[in-house]
Amino acid sequence: MKNLIIITAPSGSGKTTICKEIQKKENNIKFSISHTSRKIRPNEKNGVDYYFVTDEEFLDSIKKEDFVEWSFHFDCYYGTSKSQIQNSIDKKIPLLLEVDVKGALNIKKLFPKQTVSIFVEPPSLNELKIRLQKRGSDSNERIAKRLQRIEFELSHKSNFDFSIVNDKLEVATNKILEIIKNETKGVSYVT
Ligand code: ADP
């Protein structure tokens, strides 16, 4: 039974935006809240968008084996806690995980039977650059780092179950919702 829904994409493709749209339209899906050591953005809330922790706290959690997977990119740590995944599997609750390509591949490998994975593509490389610049949360240096990973991330597209181009936000969101509904049949939705 599939209840782990992974949304992955190159940074800036719009996966956070899509996940927020999904949450607005479908409030029976739980959203996995990752831990990160990156700085909080003005529009973010601790405990909602991420659990924002220090490097030391993150390293401590690694030592305690609290994460099912974690990665270090863009000079920050990001990780998914074991407890959230286990809880969702035990209770058969759909859990939406928004993670980078490496994290997505790891979760897929660990939970092959419970996972449906969706790769979100930007309409073009140029549009991706524009989106990262417009988001305004990164310096040019950080944007360059994010762009450097794109080739690696795009090369893994075929490893995921579905791939959706995020051109028009509403169209992409609806396509993803359709996939989720089809793929998570039998999962007991929370009420
Ligand atoms: P990611 O989570 O993949 O890094 P974000 O969701 O933060 O990407 O989106 C990056 C930027 O692109 C944001 O400023 C967001 O508002 C914008 N964006 C997302 N989807 C679209 C879209 N379909 N059309 C135009 N802009 C978009």
Ligand code: 5GP
């Ligand atoms: P951002 O800084 O833009 O919020 O996220 C940067 C990247 O980290 C994105 O690709 C995002 O999906 C990814 N990310 C967020 N949470 C996790 C996580 O728990 N594990 C992994 N591996 N990547 C994550």
